[in-house]
Amino acid sequence: RKEVEQDPGPFNVPEGATVAFNCTYSNSASQSFFWYRQDCRKEPKLLMSVYSSGNEDGRFTAQLNRASQYISLLIRDSKLSDSATYLCVVNDLTGANNLFFGTGTRLTVIP
């Protein structure tokens, strides 16, 4: 079983739509959770850290559900510029504090 799993998509949504991605993780001891954004052939960049209480940054909302071991990302009022791949990242406290990536969810926002 993979440490972190994501629906690869693609998600094709019209401008202005609300879209949500989920990511499940296998290690219940994980404590750090992140969403990264990656544009084509560029390096991933941090979009948001995900906190236990949930957090919001403009049109983006991240949630953590420890009981079901998943994190989510909600994007409201999608813009064309939101088109990218969204990666979830989880740390693993089993032995080493390594970081694990999901395979990413591809989002295309259509005019």
Add this chain to the structure above:
Amino acid sequence: EAQVTQNPRYLITVTGKKLTVTCSQNMNHEYMSWYRQDPGLGLRQIYYSMNVEVTDKGDVPEGYKVSRKEKRNFPLILESPSPNQTSLYFCASSFLGLAGAGANVLTFGAGSRLTVL
């Protein structure tokens, strides 16, 4: 400026010719890691390092070596490159910690596109 620097950014080489991709960070991060990215497979971890002289295999270490003699540098070595190592490579670094205060937030280099003929 805080950054992770990879070199070369682009390289075309031939099978069997040893090469090194350098990675350097100026943020005094303990953790450094190498990934390769191939279409449809996402980011796959090659090797990582928790600190100087501490390295561990990731998911796809075969055909690669690393070293961590200094905190800032984490070179990736391909002793005898093969065509299946043609890929986009990323180096990344972060502070280590349980959570919060920037711990475990990765900063990536711009990537190195390697082609092995």
